[in-house]
Amino acid sequence: SMTNPILLEIPEELLSQRLALRMPRPGQGRAIAEAINASLGELRPFMSFAQSETTPEACELELRRDHAAFILRERLMFQVFLRSSDVFLGEIGFRRLNWDVPKFEISYWLDSRHARQGFMTEAAHTLIQCAFETLGAARVDIRCASSNAASRRVAEKLRFTLEATLRNSMVYGDGSPADECVYARVTA
Template sequence: MEKKREVPEVPEEFFTERLKLRMPKPGDGKAVNAAIKASMDELKPWLPFVQEDPTPQDTEINTMESHILFLKRENLRYLIFDKETDQFIGSTGFHNIEWEIPKMEIGYWISTVHSGKGYMIEAVSALTDLALNHFACRRIEIRCDAENIKSRAVPEKLGYALEGTLHNDELSVDGNRLTDTCIYAKCQ
């Protein structure tokens, strides 16, 4: 019988210098939806969930689904808040988790009003540390559209290696063209 790796303890909330990261909870959908609506122009080229204007109810359902997946340790989404004001900033987390290796992928998006302040670098840096030092991950990936310069800047600033670019890898989120995917990784 194959030995299955035990899932380590997963923090529901943790802090960085300026940020609080915590798992989604009931009622978070309103703040997340407001941030999505305020950031539609910046997010729409890259993210499938903003191709149509989500209702507050849609976002609340998505947030609750994320809460359940977090509890099951299948997808660890963290909402990002300003530590001082508790204002919602964005979302990040681990997906495509394989606890047996262990490896995982980090994804993220930020509200336009908070973009350019280093918050996402701070949040992803903290997640990278959590993955490497607490979860003992052997591999962490960040995948993003090759044309998404802002998203690519995060792994580049954090010292992730660009392992390659998959050409004509996926359809764009609007379904109109093929896109290239950059794969960044940190391994230990």
């Protein structure tokens, strides 16, 4: 039988050339709120949490939920920082996972002030390596609205296969139905 995921040793920090991906830790609410509020125009179409200005308190609450969920292995979100300066860039992680397969779905958002520098692709590449090499993943998914060009670009740069486009399968940030692209990589 499978080891209880709570007993798995999962790194609390993953490093790439430019980035540090860190387990959520209390105290970052203000930095997260600033990043979301600076990025509302880009995030609003796709992210329910970015429909209007947020507060440090609201972000701190969600951060602490992510911190607890990480310890319980219910979801594994990481905060993305520039290694050189510790500037907060956004979040990436496995918001949905199934330890029985095991399979992991990657979710991410980036502070739009730092867009188009390849940061999210680099972060996702690092996380995918962790999924296959450390967590024994059989499958990693990226799911996004078909109109979310930036998110699709990440999946395509990382050589994910577009398996399906599911009609009216998810919602836009405002709750209206969206077609969902399902990208995946699997173990050979």
